Amino acid sequence: MPGGAELDWSVEPLQGWHIPLLDDPAFLPLQPLLQRALLLGVPDRLIAAVSSRRCLAPRVHVALCRDQPGRPLLLGIIVTRRLNRSGSSWEVQHLILAEDSLGGPGLPTEAALTGALLREAILRGRGACSWIATTSSLDTPRLAALRQQGFQPLRRDALWCWQAKGPAPALGPGLELLPLNRDTAPQLWHLEQAAIPAQLRQILDRRSEDLLDHSGTRGWMLVDAIRREAVAGVRWLADQPEGGQLIELSVMPGREALLGPPTALLLHRLSRPGQPLWLRVELSDRVRNLWLEQLGATGHGEQVLMGRSLWRRPPSPPAREAARRLEAMLEPFQPRRRTLPTPVGPR
Incomplete structure (x- = not known):
């Protein structure tokens, strides 16, 4: 100790x-x-x-x-x-x-x-095998302590707080609004897998059932009515000690045009009376940060997402097995002996 x-x-x-x-x-x-x-x-x-x-x-x-x-x-x-x-x-x-x-x-x-x-x-x-932690970008002692334990910065985020005001916007054409449940969890999982970087995907190591374990049924998604795939989604992550809910908003890459009434509808669906929603948005995502500002959200500083991973590549095969595979691969190129004619004896 x-x-x-x-x-x-x-x-x-x-x-x-x-x-x-x-x-x-x-x-x-x-x-x-x-x-x-x-x-x-x-x-x-x-x-x-x-x-x-x-x-x-x-x-x-x-x-x-x-x-x-x-x-x-x-x-x-x-x-x-x-x-x-x-x-x-x-x-x-x-x-x-x-x-x-x-x-x-x-x-x-x-x-x-x-x-x-x-x-x-x-x-x-x-x-x-992996850990994540989030802390304020201004908390130098906490950042140093995380680094000493093997954490490395993965992303810098802006922290936003939004509270619903007025009626929710209408659902746009070509979209369907579906709740998060056992049947729709795979669609939201595919969306989140496409929306986050490969390194973070490996650290989180999530499956569709993990979304349900983590968020329950507190989530909604917009599904393309023709392609039958989730193009935007929101789900609960945690209750904030200072009040409200921390949520995750995902948008399919290439569908940033949904940042407007469609995604505002998702926020309205998840919000509760008197409880604000807290969102983290990558600083480099100017479109989403600008949209939240125009939506009336207030900024609460910057945070750093830190990660610590012990994932290792699978061990290489033994030398003998590797040599056998190499020999089998080169066999077609080996010189072959000329076939000798079979001698025919007297009849």
Whole structure:
């Protein structure tokens, strides 16, 4: 466990008796999520004991200092969740440090806390081949801590917040509006696969059933009525601690003309009264950023999507097998002996 500070502290999985310690203002928005993680953790362990199915509940680890008078001091929290059924891809969903404890006498530094929480979460993620994390582009210490754990920047995004005002636009001609469900999930999966870069596709390692596990039925898509393929879609990703829903909006490459009333209709369908929608849009996507600005969305700074991948190429075949294949490939070009005539004996 981590050390190097005057006071003794450690990182451990969240337990029920930790909940009363979450009185720091930084932790209050996460209380519902942490209580849900504890409640789901019990059936999750039962499922894991009788089947090979991966965990459903988010994993939570806390940094705790017991080496002081009175009750223990909770220094930080990290919340991670799997992004697919196979458990190969995970996300650092939240990493929050106690505001009242940073810089206290004998307490660990921000860099030490962040690094220890990340290391423990990654160590406990057995079977995970890749990780993603998102942080503010201005949070230099957090970016440095992620880099130290092997994360590399994948994308720079603008963070937008939008709230529905007025009636939803009408559905345009040649399009069908369909909800996300078991029958339509493969169409939305194909759309998202086409809309994200190959490196990010490999890190996420998603299948159509993963979209349902992740978003449930909280999603909508526009389907080309002739080609029967999804050309734009939106789905829920997470509840924001500050209120509202974090969503993902995907548009088929080459169909950017849909950025207007058709995609606004998707946002209206997913929105809830009094709850804003939060979207991340790549900075280089000027068309989409301009559309959101014209739609009345407000910008909330820039974020960096970081990725850490352990995917490796499959091992090369043994030398003997490789030599055999090479010999078989070159066989047609080998010189052949001339066939000798068969001697004919006396009759």
